[in-house]
Amino acid sequence: MSGLRVVPTWRHGHERLYVCGPDGRNIAWYDRDTGRVNLIAEDREADVLDALKPFLTGPVTVGPPPVPTPAELGRLTLHPDDDLAPNRPGEALLVALDRDPGPAHRLRPDPRRRALTAEQTVGEALDQWEGAGWHTLHSVPLPGGDRIHHLLIGPGGLYVVRALYARKQRVQVADPMVTLGRHDPEPLLRRLRATTDRASYALTAEVHPVLALLDPTDIRITTPPRAIRILHHTALPTLAHLGGVLKPADVEALHAMARDRGTWGRV
Numbered sequence: 544m545s546g547l548r549v550v551p552t553w554r555h556g557h558e559r560l561y562v563c564g565p566d567g568r569n570i571a572w573y574d575r576d577t578g579r580v581n582l583i584a585e586d587r588e589a590d591v592l593d594a595l596k597p598f599l600t601g602p603v604t605v606g607p608p609p610v611p612t613p614a615e616l617g618r619l620t621l622h623p624d625d626d627l628a629p630n631r632p633g634e635a636l637l638v639a640l641d642r643d644p645g646p647a648h649r650l651r652p653d654p655r656r657r658a659l660t661a662e663q664t665v666g667e668a669l670d671q672w673e674g675a676g677w678h679t680l681h682s683v684p685l686p687g688g689d690r691i692h693h694l695l696i697g698p699g700g701l702y703v704v705r706a707l708y709a710r711k712q713r714v715q716v717a718d719p720m721v722t723l724g725r726h727d728p729e730p731l732l733r734r735l736r737a738t739t740d741r742a743s744y745a746l747t748a749e750v751h752p753v754l755a756l757l758d759p760t761d762i763r764i765t766t767p768p769r770a771i772r773i774l775h776h777t778a779l780p781t782l783a784h785l786g787g788v789l790k791p792a793d794v795e796a797l798h799a800m801a802r803d804r805g806t807w808g809r810v
Contacts, residue, residue: 547587547594552747559747560598562591568700568788569749575600581608583790608792625804627680632666633659634682635690657708661757662692665706665776669693672783676791678798683742685807691738696798699785701750703739706776707731709759716773717766721754732768741810746797755779 546565551558562571570584571591580595580603582588588605623629631637636659645653662681669679677697684690693704712724719733731754739752753772756762762773774781789797800806 547590549594549598551598560595561747562594563749571595573598573603578603580605582606583608583788583793608790608796621803626802627683627804628802630681630683631663632670632681632693633662635684636662636682657710658706661706661708661755661776664757665704665755665779666693668776668779669695669704672697675783676794677783678794680798680801683801683807684804685738685741685810689738689741691742694742694801695753695782696789696794696801697783697785698787698789698791698794699782700788701742701746701748701797702753702782703735703742703750704753704755704779705731705735705738706755706757709756711758711760713761713763714756714759716762716764716768718768718771732771735771745806745810746800748797753782 547570548563550561550563552561558575560573560575561569562573564570564584570587571580571582573580573595578601580591582591582605584591585607592605636655640653640655640659645655666679666681669677672679675697677695679696680691680694682690682692683694691703692706695702695704707721707723709723715722715728716732717728719730719736720728721731722728732752735752735754739750743750751772752770753774754768755774755776757776759775762775764773772782
């Protein structure tokens with residue numbers, strides 16, 4: 544048995560069937576309209592075709608995902624208001640603080656500023672990978688007022704990265720709860736999974752959640768989190784070393800889709 548499974552998806556009225564490996568990663572997809580099987584893992588061609596056999600409706604062509612033509616790239620040009628690529632790390636918080644900076648003197652630091660520090664630190668670290676085949680989008684807005692802190696797209700796949708300010712605090716993780724210092728525990732991992740699921744639905748691709756902790760004094764995991772990476776922010780470069788999941792053409796196509804505000808309008 545190959546262990547592959549077929550997951551049908553619909554987007555803009557078109558059906559695609561994704562072939563996923565045992566670890567959930569996409570290794571191919573079948574586009575019914577074009578009759579083409581696009582292979583991400585070329586060495587699994589025979590297994591992929593065997594898994595798709597019940598779904599094939601006629602002759603198919605098989606090969607790597609096509610590189611967008613200049614005309615296709617031209618159609619990806621977005622109006623500036625719809626392009627999320629220029630968003631700065633913590634963009635939503637920067638706008639909120641500009642509109643309402645809060646009182647000049649307060650007994651406790653504004654939690655928005657601590658959250659902004661976390662997002663800026665993590666975002667600046669991720670932006671350094673831009674020349675190595677990776678792209679990062681920051682502060683991606685979702686319907687209902689939620690947002691993705693950072694969406695990382697590159698050879699190693701797609702990642703939703705949530706930044707959490709934990710400076711000089713002990714962090715305890717008991718899935719789905721996260722406790723910072725003496726604060727009450729919060730179900731942050733449940734929220735992170737929900738946000739990641741929305742990203743996966745919007746992009747019709749496998750997306751992985753990451754919780755990045757800014758400068759904690761200690762991280763204690765009493766209940767291991769399910770399918771979530773929890774990293775000290777200085778360990779984020781380990782993600783950049785991952786590869787072999789997406790080809791350059793896939794990375795560029797997913798980045799073009801993700802930077803379009805309209806992609807996120809119905810998730």
